Amino acid sequence: MKAFFSKKFDFNKKPNFITVLWFLVPFIALIIEGLRGDAFINNYLIFKQVFWHSLHQENLYQFYPEQYVDKNHYGPLFAVLIAPFAILPNYLGLLLWGMLNVSLLFYAVGKLPISFWGKNIILLISLIETLTSIQNLQFNPMLCSWIILSYVAIKNSQLSLAAFLIIAGTFIKIYGVVALPFIFFTKDYKKMIGYLILWTIILFCLPMFISSPEFVYQSYIDWFHVVLEKNTENINSYLNEGMQDISVMGIVKRTTGFHHLANFYFIIPAGILMLLPMYRFSKWGNTNFQLTYLAQLLIGVVIFSTSAESPTYVIAVVGFSIWYVLHAPKPTLYMYVLLILVLIFTVFSPTDLFPKILQAIVKKYALKALPCFLAWLFISYNLLFNSFDTKLAPDAKA
Numbered sequence: 001m002k003a004f005f006s007k008k009f010d011f012n013k014k015p016n017f018i019t020v021l022w023f024l025v026p027f028i029a030l031i032i033e034g035l036r037g038d039a040f041i042n043n044y045l046i047f048k049q050v051f052w053h054s055l056h057q058e059n060l061y062q063f064y065p066e067q068y069v070d071k072n073h074y075g076p077l078f079a080v081l082i083a084p085f086a087i088l089p090n091y092l093g094l095l096l097w098g099m100l101n102v103s104l105l106f107y108a109v110g111k112l113p114i115s116f117w118g119k120n121i122i123l124l125i126s127l128i129e130t131l132t133s134i135q136n137l138q139f140n141p142m143l144c145s146w147i148i149l150s151y152v153a154i155k156n157s158q159l160s161l162a163a164f165l166i167i168a169g170t171f172i173k174i175y176g177v178v179a180l181p182f183i184f185f186t187k188d189y190k191k192m193i194g195y196l197i198l199w200t201i202i203l204f205c206l207p208m209f210i211s212s213p214e215f216v217y218q219s220y221i222d223w224f225h226v227v228l229e230k231n232t233e234n235i236n237s238y239l240n241e242g243m244q245d246i247s248v249m250g251i252v253k254r255t256t257g258f259h260h261l262a263n264f265y266f267i268i269p270a271g272i273l274m275l276l277p278m279y280r281f282s283k284w285g286n287t288n289f290q291l292t293y294l295a296q297l298l299i300g301v302v303i304f305s306t307s308a309e310s311p312t313y314v315i316a317v318v319g320f321s322i323w324y325v326l327h328a329p330k331p332t333l334y335m336y337v338l339l340i341l342v343l344i345f346t347v348f349s350p351t352d353l354f355p356k357i358l359q360a361i362v363k364k365y366a367l368k369a370l371p372c373f374l375a376w377l378f379i380s381y382n383l384l385f386n387s388f389d390t391k392l393a394p395d396a397k398a
Helices: 002-008 017-035 042-055 078-086 090-111 116-135 140-155 159-172 174-185 189-210 213-239 248-256 264-279 287-303 310-325 333-348 356-364 367-385
Strands: none
Touching: 017 090, 017 116, 042 078, 042 090, 042 189, 078 090, 078 159, 078 189, 090 116, 090 140, 090 310, 116 140, 116 310, 116 333, 140 159, 140 174, 140 287, 140 310, 159 174, 159 189, 174 189, 174 264, 174 287, 189 213, 248 264, 248 367, 264 287, 264 367, 287 310, 287 367, 310 333, 310 367, 333 367, 356 367
16 A cells, blocks of 8 residues: 555656646636636736727726726726736636646746756645635736746846846736845846846836826825835724734734734834844855745745735745745754644645634634744744755655
8 A cells, every 4th residue: 555655646757636626626627717707816817907998098007897896906008918918708717817827837937946856746745725815816826926036037147137027027916025134145236136127117018008108107106105005904803803904913913902002013023033134144145044035035925914905815825835845844842833824724724624613713713824923033044043054955856
């Protein structure tokens, strides 16, 4: 029996069952979502109309109740990204959009300087959270892949590509700015800054080709205001125990009752802890240090955001998974405990596999964020005090 499972589920075999699951499960889920009708693909309808509203120079951030529920919260550049899908029938466009997200994240994980075994563990841990995001037709898996690939590009001295991914991610969803510290991992930082400026100009102007300079300029102003408005809504989400503000701030406010506690009490210390590791100049070229820092950023950008909702956590879970495989196949006891907590509270708590009574408690107190926060604290400590002298664990075979 052992020999059978070793043969069927060998993580070092190319391709293996994880690769099949990674593409097959989201594909089936997307087919099902498409068949359920427009009421179940609201996010995709919002995304699609960003292109058409840009083309017709209609306000990107108003309510359009005859087209979809809620508002668009992505930057004007998103109109260009979604354009090839927006011109297709909904069932085909959403299928291709979802599979592009899945494929890019798969590709990004595959480009990490980690063994094939380690990459498969990352994909396995992240599969359900990716599915959650894909079922909501979200952009988060693609954004996660862009952040990872910006690191990979810098490591491979592809500075123009790295700058493009960082600026594109930031102009679409502000989370993309979290990749900026990767500039410390290249000696050609002046060239990198030059590419960042160049791509900022190009990508700021790009939507003008399907609209106008005046429309794009005004749209960025409107985007700023709608993001502030959304932040206020997220902070007040405790009033209806909604799935918004699933963050460290959300946990503290909902468990203590101090709902009006200012977010900067959390964000400023978190920002300092995310920049402090950069004082370790001698570690900038250490791949283990770089990957640990990547994990910290991927988790931190989610758990310290009031905009974090359940489908956003694919970014954080991928970050956790990267950190976990750095210590595999024999992680310490606390890492096993953290893995179990992440799987239970972060990954499975929003699914039908989780008891409804416990699900209500997790939702009420935003506990989906708790395991990732605990992991983030351990990662932050590691970045500040670990020697990073040992060989990367993922190179070992399972």
